[in-house]
Amino acid sequence: MTSFKNSFTTIVIGLGGLGSAAAYWLSREQGSEVLGIEQFALGHERGESQDHSRIIRLTYHNEPYVRFAQAAYKTWAEMEEDAGEQVVVKTGELNFWPDSTTLREEDYNRAMAACGVGFERLDPVELARRFPQFRLPDEVHGIYQPDGGLVGAIKANEAHRRMARRNGATLLDNMPVSGIRQINGGYRVTAGGREFEAQKLVIAAGPWTNTLLAHFGFRLPLRVTHEQVTYFNSPHLDEFRPDRFPVWIWMILDNFYGFPVYGAEGVKVAKDRFAPVDPDNRSFEPDAKNEKEVSDFVARHIPRGHGPVLYTRTCLLTHTPDVDFVLDRVPGHPDVVCTVGATHAFKFASVIGRTLTDLLQRGETAHDISLFRFDRSALQPDAERAFEIDGFGDFSQKA
Ligand SMILES: Cc1cc2nc3c(=O)[nH]c(=O)nc-3n(C[C@H](O)[C@H](O)[C@H](O)COP(=O)(O)OP(=O)(O)OC[C@H]3O[C@@H](n4cnc5c(N)ncnc54)[C@H](O)[C@@H]3O)c2cc1C
Numbered sequence: 001m002t003s004f005k006n007s008f009t010t011i012v013i014g015l016g017g018l019g020s021a022a023a024y025w026l027s028r029e030q031g032s033e034v035l036g037i038e039q040f041a042l043g044h045e046r047g048e049s050q051d052h053s054r055i056i057r058l059t060y061h062n063e064p065y066v067r068f069a070q071a072a073y074k075t076w077a078e079m080e081e082d083a084g085e086q087v088v089v090k091t092g093e094l095n096f097w098p099d100s101t102t103l104r105e106e107d108y109n110r111a112m113a114a115c116g117v118g119f120e121r122l123d124p125v126e127l128a129r130r131f132p133q134f135r136l137p138d139e140v141h142g143i144y145q146p147d148g149g150l151v152g153a154i155k156a157n158e159a160h161r162r163m164a165r166r167n168g169a170t171l172l173d174n175m176p177v178s179g180i181r182q183i184n185g186g187y188r189v190t191a192g193g194r195e196f197e198a199q200k201l202v203i204a205a206g207p208w209t210n211t212l213l214a215h216f217g218f219r220l221p222l223r224v225t226h227e228q229v230t231y232f233n234s235p236h237l238d239e240f241r242p243d244r245f246p247v248w249i250w251m252i253l254d255n256f257y258g259f260p261v262y263g264a265e266g267v268k269v270a271k272d273r274f275a276p277v278d279p280d281n282r283s284f285e286p287d288a289k290n291e292k293e294v295s296d297f298v299a300r301h302i303p304r305g306h307g308p309v310l311y312t313r314t315c316l317l318t319h320t321p322d323v324d325f326v327l328d329r330v331p332g333h334p335d336v337v338c339t340v341g342a343t344h345a346f347k348f349a350s351v352i353g354r355t356l357t358d359l360l361q362r363g364e365t366a367h368d369i370s371l372f373r374f375d376r377s378a379l380q381p382d383a384e385r386a387f388e389i390d391g392f393g394d395f396s397q398k399a
Pocket of ligand 1: 015
């Protein structure tokens with residue numbers, strides 16, 4: 001009879017973008033003492049981390065995020081060297097600032113300057129000369145940051161999991177975790193009818209975070225929404241390759257943002273929807289209204305990128321009331337860490353995985369993660385009201 005190992009130093013619950021990164025960084029130190037458990041098939045399309053690309057950028061509105069993003073680039077580079085594979089593609093990043101925006105451009109520019117991040121302001125004439133793919137109204141200027149680009153999301157997730165296994169970790173899929181109990185010296189985890197024990201836990205469950213936290217008596221004020229991205233089959237795809245076309249963001253709330261051709265033969269553009277949904281009872285059908293808004297935007301502002309819709313892909317997004325991550329120990333459980341991506345974490349996946357490892361292995365991290373504390377006021381139980389009062393808050397960080 002085959003006997004399975006059922007006792008580990010650390011169990012990672014959830015193997016999306018953040019959990020896969022955590023499993024990898026933990027496996028560098030704990031090897032076969034790491035178990036990762038995923039409720040669906042590895043690489044499934046029901047969560048937040050699927051699709052070919054996510055924007056990576058240094059253009060953030062305060063110094064802690066800019067510095068954390070700088071650390072993310074370094075961590076991705078270390079991971080790429082280990083994987084022998086490129087997952088970060090620097091295309092340059094263009095942020096479009098319409099006069100009518102309610103976001104504070106000066107905060108972004110000040111934070112980047114304070115962190116030594118170079119950027120250029122492009123007036124409409126210079127924008128048109130450098131990036132002729134865009135047709136923009138005169139009231140829009142651009143901020144160009146050359147380090148911006150994309151992370152190959154599918155590639156990165158697969159690489160993290162492949163290397164975790166290479167380092168000896170066990171990764172199990174189609175095994176929903178249904179129970180967590182504190183036992184002497186650790187935790188007993190029930191998943192897919194089996195029981196496992198571990199001294200330490202990582203909770204990286206994205207839209208399902210509160211189902212897992214319920215085992216510890218906690219509930220965070222999170223909201224899950226149904227989002228989508230659309231690929232256009234432009235007849236001029238060569239003008240939209242990563243060496244000619246940057247990632248870009250229209251800097252308003254519920255923004256449009258887009259990518260060069262990468263992973264699929266199409267120009268990828270999206271607009272936030274913020275449509276609340278139950279992650280276990282949702283449609284995978286694209287929203288036709290959002291698809292049309294995106295198509296109209298591309299036809300008007302990126303005309304040679306427009307073409308028939310190749311496909312529209314839906315996914316989930318988990319929001320905190322203040323749009324800041326959760327990256328901390330669960331109160332009262334120093335050996336249990338939890339992370340929530342708060343709509344914009346893929347670019348940080350590698351450094352988040354490494355920081356979770358630091359917290360569990362060494363009890364500290366060199367990074368300033370004070371904004372991401374579990375006990376901050378924005379995560380107190382009554383903060384859930386913020387979603388109703390303020391709509392979806394300031395989503396300037398999205399993408
Ligand atoms: C359309 C869209 C565009 C985005 N654009 C960007 C961008 O440009 N740049 C950027 O940085 N970020 C972006 N983001 C955000 C980013 O993708 C997410 O913050 C990130 O992927 C979150 O990863 P995660 O691992 O927390 O969640 P997920 O990928 O959802 O992973 C959580 C995993 O936990 C598993 N799980 C849950 N419960 C259990 C259980 N009980 N047992 C076992 N497994 C369980 C789930 O099945 C899932 O696989 C975007 C997101 C969306 C949806």
